[in-house]
Amino acid sequence: MKNRTIASSIGFEIRRRILDGRYPAGSQLRQDGLASEFGASRIPVREALFQLEAEGLVRIHPHRGATVAPLSPADAAEALELRGVLEPRLLALSTPRLTGDDFDRADALLEDYAAALRDGATARWGTLNTELHLLLYSRADRPRTLGIVGALLAECDRYTRLQLSTDAAELERADREHREIVRLCRNGHASAACALLADHIDHVAASLMAFLGTAPTP
């Protein structure tokens, strides 16, 4: 996945490393270090950091540098609360307009997800989950809401990734729920799909809150 500008390329890489946990929450992101690490100057790094700050993954304190946005149970709860409000609305709007190609792509994503589940490739799960959700909402014709939800999904990935290694049962339940949601959408049962989607997000939220409650982030 190549980008046309160095700044966006660096932005993608830093984003991936934050989601991977290679840059832990709260850690300093020094422009000079990142620049030399990517073999570029500091200015593309700066632009990438600004982009990431807008997405909520990075906090920039003027003259004090950039840090990876901290993880907190309250933030996770708010992100999931927003998802619970916005995503069912998007699904209700999008479901009637999904095409056969869309469902083919959804099936492919579900298969990739199952494969990642078998291989224990937790790194791919987050992006596949985000892609699947966004695909299901892609026909809602709400570009601004879609952008917001995309950022929320990325944020939630940071939390779920903490949880993945310890709680494999959650992944399987998510897989089952995903498949059921896609099935309901394909058969035209939009309202049932929305209800299940709301439950799905509630399940993720409850599981994550329980996990964060037992192991609060520093």
Place this chain on the structure above:
Amino acid sequence: MKNRTIASSIGFEIRRRILDGRYPAGSQLRQDGLASEFGASRIPVREALFQLEAEGLVRIHPHRGATVAPLSPADAAEALELRGVLEPRLLALSTPRLTGDDFDRADALLEDYAAALRDGATARWGTLNTELHLLLYSRADRPRTLGIVGALLAECDRYTRLQLSTDAAELERADREHREIVRLCRNGHASAACALLADHIDHVAASLMAFLGTAPTP
């Protein structure tokens, strides 16, 4: 309102000019011209443009420059739809925790609003409206949602400003509704305030849609 960094200062100024309409929708924002206009280099201008792009006011096409984000009835409808979903929820959470100082500030904003209404100072109305709404939600303890709603309010200001010069009755109705919402909140009638807030946003949406329908933006 001075900012500690030149980039953010330039960002505030460009934002104000976009909201004012001095930089019309779709117009090119040339970095060199802006830099010389502000007596600075292009790099702070670039960072300001990136910030504004994240807020949705500017579109940046790689190697093709930055343009003011276009106005479309569909975008206005989506922004108001989101506001209608998110703002009542914030108000419900915030109302029980608003303090006496908060209501004093709300009263001051309402008075400023009335004064601006008498003077025909349409430029101040947008910021006052945004400040009042955000103040009412400030105790909801939902920072991410608050940020989203702030961006939506700024976006809506761009549309309502088009409408203001022609439709003064809308302003007076908004004033009445604002006062009633504040009164209900002060007296602890949270659910009634939320219902009225939802109506308020619906009224703005209906009026704006009627206006945009008769005078669609280019």
Place this chain on the structure above:
DNA sequence: GCCCGATCGATTTTATACAATTTCAACACC
């Protein structure tokens, strides 16, 4: 011994200069 202030170091921020890319238009060719 403890608190306050100034200097030093490091980092960010900004300015200047250069390179890469796109767009527009003119021109040759089909």
Place this chain on the structure above:
DNA sequence: GGTGTTGAAATTGTATAAAATCGATCGGGC
């Protein structure tokens, strides 16, 4: 006459280097 190509001009994107700012440490005073 239409179309593809090629050139130049303009604008953006990037690199290098100087200036401003903030935090911390060290020294002096109470």
